[in-house]
Amino acid sequence: MEPILEIEAVSLQFGGVKALDDVTYHIEKGEIFSLIGPNGAGKTSMLNCISGLYQPTSGSIRYKGQEIVNKKPYHRTTLGIARAFQNIALFAHMSVLDNLKLGRHTLMNSGAISGGMYVGKAANEEIEHRKKVEEVIEFLELQDIRHTPVGTLPYGLQKRVEVGRALALGPELILLDEPMAGMNNSEKDLMARFILDMHEVMDITVVLIEHDLGIVMNLSDHIAVLDFGKRIGFGTPEEIQKNPDVIRAYIGEETVI
Structure with a gap:
């Protein structure tokens, strides 16, 4: 398989603190790739570099062979990269439908007249975008909650809507930052099914940050492990479970997966 994302010697420094330290790995097109490690290891910082929220101090990030380090977050979105955040970043007073539509509308090329009314080419584009949003709602x-204000929903459903807003962008690569955090076991199982379907049905490459190692090992094709900003492991789930550096720093000798 060809890599869809190549991370090469990426470092990120805030003053005297190195959040990422010369990290290198690649992600193959069409796989589920997990990024794991202890709290503060640099996982979210890495997603921020990939999505454009942070500018690496040094190194290269290539998406489908194209350097994207200097591209704005919006440009990365138009290339096919979408991001769901660890801390829910939805508009609480707006409905599920409106939150998804708002995310999708960042891709609109045609303008709208005053009052948000779409005419001509913009109207046709609006119909197409609404169709994509409806597909995400069904997926x-x-x-049943399409018209419900997001702020009134249970936390697990809000996390699902957060993922939905990223999916509404129609990405080839989706970055999921702890999409199962705060969920009970049944909600986790459901989200795991959605992630598998993104991979198998939608043909989306998934990058996942998740602390539940059982889920990570069951879902992932490859895994990279960070510790204090450094990569200490990279490989298949089987290789990661046998890696002595990973066991020592993160998994632990007594952990059964």
């Missing part, structure tokens, strides 16, 4: 089984 994530949000039909």
